[in-house]
Amino acid sequence: MISIAIEKKLKAYHGQQVLQVNRQFASGSLTKIYGPSGTGKTTFLKTIAGLITPEAGTIVANGITWFDSDARINLPAQKRNTGFVFQQYALFPNMTVKQHLQYATTDELWIKQLLLLGKLDTFALHKPEYLSGGQQQRLAILRALATKPKLLLMDEPFSALDLKMKTELIAELKAVLKELGATTFIVSHNPQELEGLTDEEMVFGF
């Protein structure tokens, strides 16, 4: 169970807005998040990951307090064990596909499984600049899964994938997430693409 009750100011073109979330999510659940640009979807994910600090509130994951503004608790991102798929991938230009995964985990068997999952086994020695947009996006997903996170945060993770690849990956991803028991949040501009994959949804807007 992850319990989130936060307030975070957002800078918007038409003045300042406040992102407010107060909700609980069951362990292993998959939540899709959608809404117009600038409504705080990415900020919400980064706040959970510990990359952005909210002004007030609490975040409790599986009984452990990650953030509590009153008690001044703020667990660093390194200690939260979240997997994060960044919208712009944030791949490391100096590392090959395999090195990305080796940077995250020493479990060689898991790395092999991930490479097969993302259909990147034949590109293991390629650096990001030699991968297509879709391959880069898949690598970003694999890297986020590499630490076997209990909480997976994905920001537009399928936007660069073609329909066939997307369908295959989503089906396989669902099995992996179930195996890991990971609670997952997926931000998407296209909620239809996650049809049948998610258990819950959150709509962001002002």
Added chain:
Amino acid sequence: MDLSPIWLTLKLAGITTLLLLLIGLPFAWWLSRGRSFFKIIVEAIITMPLVLPPSVLGFYLLLAFSPQHGVGKWLLDTFNVQFVFSFQGLVLASVVYSMPFMVGPVKSALQQLPAALSEASYTLGKTEWQTFKSVLLPNIKPSLLTAIVLTFAHTLGEFGVVLMIGGNIPGITRVASIAVYDSVEKMDYVAANNYSLILFSITFVLVIAVFVFNKYQAKSPLG
């Protein structure tokens, strides 16, 4: 021809560059992260040698480390270390004088890297040091090389600041730029030309090497 000023200069430039790699990189990283009034002040102090006449810097270093009083006296009494008219004094002055050449390019390069690179590393459980070593530093290689070469080359050409704190002691503080000046003073233009030509050649080769290396590294890492 006495080559000791050339060797001394190369030794000074090498030690200064190594020390500035150790000191300057953490400084550059710290400065690249956010802004505060304190950081602005620190950056201004680091940048001062770029705009300050070298003789002014040398004069203040001379005063600060004079063995007659203050810090200089304490260092001499406590550790038997004297910075004035000694090689270690030249190293100290060079580190201060060349600091902006190491910190500036590295800081700018770090600031230009997307914040998401560090963030991605943190979510993988990596510490700030691991992130700096494995993600940030390898992705600013061209700027790092530029900083190293600029620092080295700048130290080769130091004159005013080393003259002020080190004087002109053969084999100890008489670096190539001072040897050039000294040779001209003695109207020994052949020696002055020899030292100048060697300094010119080394610096030219270094700068060309940076341009060639960066030409092949200039492409955006992600296309």
